[in-house]
Amino acid sequence: MQHHSLLRPVIKKEFIQIMRDPISLAVVIMIPIIQLLLFGYAISFDIKHIPMGVFDQSHTQESRQLIRAVTASSYFVINNNTGSRSQLDALLEKGDIKIGVIIPPHFADDINARTTAPVQVLIDGTDSNVGGVALGYFIAAAQGYSLDISQRILNEHGAASLLNNFPLLSQRLRIWYNQALRTENFIVPGLIATILMILGVLMTSQSVAREYERGTMEQLIVSPVRVYELIIGKLVPYIIIGFVQVALVTLIAVLVFHVPLKGSLLLLTVTTFLFLVSAMGIGFLFSAVTKSQQVAMQMSFVGTMLPSLLLSGFIYPISSMPLALQIFSYIVPAKYFLVILRGIFLKDSSVSVLMPQILIMVLISVIVLTLCIIKTKKSLD
Numbered sequence: 001m002q003h004h005s006l007l008r009p010v011i012k013k014e015f016i017q018i019m020r021d022p023i024s025l026a027v028v029i030m031i032p033i034i035q036l037l038l039f040g041y042a043i044s045f046d047i048k049h050i051p052m053g054v055f056d057q058s059h060t061q062e063s064r065q066l067i068r069a070v071t072a073s074s075y076f077v078i079n080n081n082t083g084s085r086s087q088l089d090a091l092l093e094k095g096d097i098k099i100g101v102i103i104p105p106h107f108a109d110d111i112n113a114r115t116t117a118p119v120q121v122l123i124d125g126t127d128s129n130v131g132g133v134a135l136g137y138f139i140a141a142a143q144g145y146s147l148d149i150s151q152r153i154l155n156e157h158g159a160a161s162l163l164n165n166f167p168l169l170s171q172r173l174r175i176w177y178n179q180a181l182r183t184e185n186f187i188v189p190g191l192i193a194t195i196l197m198i199l200g201v202l203m204t205s206q207s208v209a210r211e212y213e214r215g216t217m218e219q220l221i222v223s224p225v226r227v228y229e230l231i232i233g234k235l236v237p238y239i240i241i242g243f244v245q246v247a248l249v250t251l252i253a254v255l256v257f258h259v260p261l262k263g264s265l266l267l268l269t270v271t272t273f274l275f276l277v278s279a280m281g282i283g284f285l286f287s288a289v290t291k292s293q294q295v296a297m298q299m300s301f302v303g304t305m306l307p308s309l310l311l312s313g314f315i316y317p318i319s320s321m322p323l324a325l326q327i328f329s330y331i332v333p334a335k336y337f338l339v340i341l342r343g344i345f346l347k348d349s350s351v352s353v354l355m356p357q358i359l360i361m362v363l364i365s366v367i368v369l370t371l372c373i374i375k376t377k378k379s380l381d
Contacts, residue, residue, distance in 0.1 A: 010233025051079035053097040060108035069145040189341035190314035197334040204283030205296040212291035242276040263344030274361040275337040281368035288375040308334040
């Protein structure tokens with residue numbers, strides 16, 4: 001007897017079940033938007049408005065120029081101009097300032113004599129991240145000040161004046177892909193991959209586990225529906241919802257966070273489809289293994305949230321992790337989708353450049369769907 005495909009009825013049934021709970025559907029679509037806005041604004045690796053204290057013993061035009069050079073950006077804010085070293089130490093001890101700058105009395109004389117002008121910098125090391133960043137910002141500002149002085153001497157006295165005792169240090173720095181070093185350009189694509197990974201697994205795991213708990217999954221399995229039709233039919237509606245989520249968060253990334261979308265929308269669509277299949281296939285597999293909504297939810301959070309945040313390269317570089325974690329990261333789909341998203345958004349990467357990540361996501365999707373078919377078939381026994 002000829003078998004008629006029952007894929008369309010399974011998809012229709014799943015859509016009907018989804019539409020019966022419009023509030024949950026609206027929440028599922030709104031969650032990635034809220035999370036992207038919340039984390040996009042909250043997470044920042046840029047540290048600004050670092051409170052700084054200055055003990056200026058020189059009181060000259062040169063020392064004031066240095067202070068202006070350091071505070072010209074929004075990285076430092078002068079919290080206090082102190083009259084003594086002990087006042088500066090007290091401010092650091094109380095935590096009122098994070099960085100203290102001591103300019104010696106002979107600072108201007110050293111500058112005008114074209115010799116090294118020492119400046120002492122005190123850093124509050126209780127927060128190593130802030131302290132390290134503050135030191136880096138100050139060094140960069142001081143180097144900029146030195147170059148300005150060198151350029152002024154060069155203009156006034158000619159090149160010969162710099163040859164002996166005031167060498168001109170020229171740094172040529174070029175930054176590719178994210179010229180302004182905007183944190184949003186780094187964070188937002190990573191958030192998109194992480195949020196979609198977590199929600200994709202969560203949505204499908206809950207849907208399938210619900211069928212098992214109600215006993216309707218067994219009815220579907222023993223019906224004429226083929227196993228692959230059942231799995232595809234369950235996944236298609238959620239993949240469509242996933243595309244709606246992707247479209248919305250992409251619009252927010254571009255319009256709200258001003259992340260440039262330089263690459264191909266077609267490539268973004270195709271790779272998003274592969275990612276959603278792998279993520280939602282994992283959710284299906286979790287629910288097929290546990291057959292319980294509660295356990296499936298726990299597995300989804302543990303199995304996707306931590307790996308997506310920590311092992312995808314979103315926050316920490318994978319190369320700096322222990323070897324065991326580097327190996328484990330190879331099975332995290334968000335790791336590959338993150339590279340693809342940053343490549344499409346920021347670099348206009350081509351298919352050939354992203355092909356390794358695309359092929360690995362195809363492989364993960366095939367393996368996950370195959371495991372889903374095997375596990376679901378075993379339920380027939």
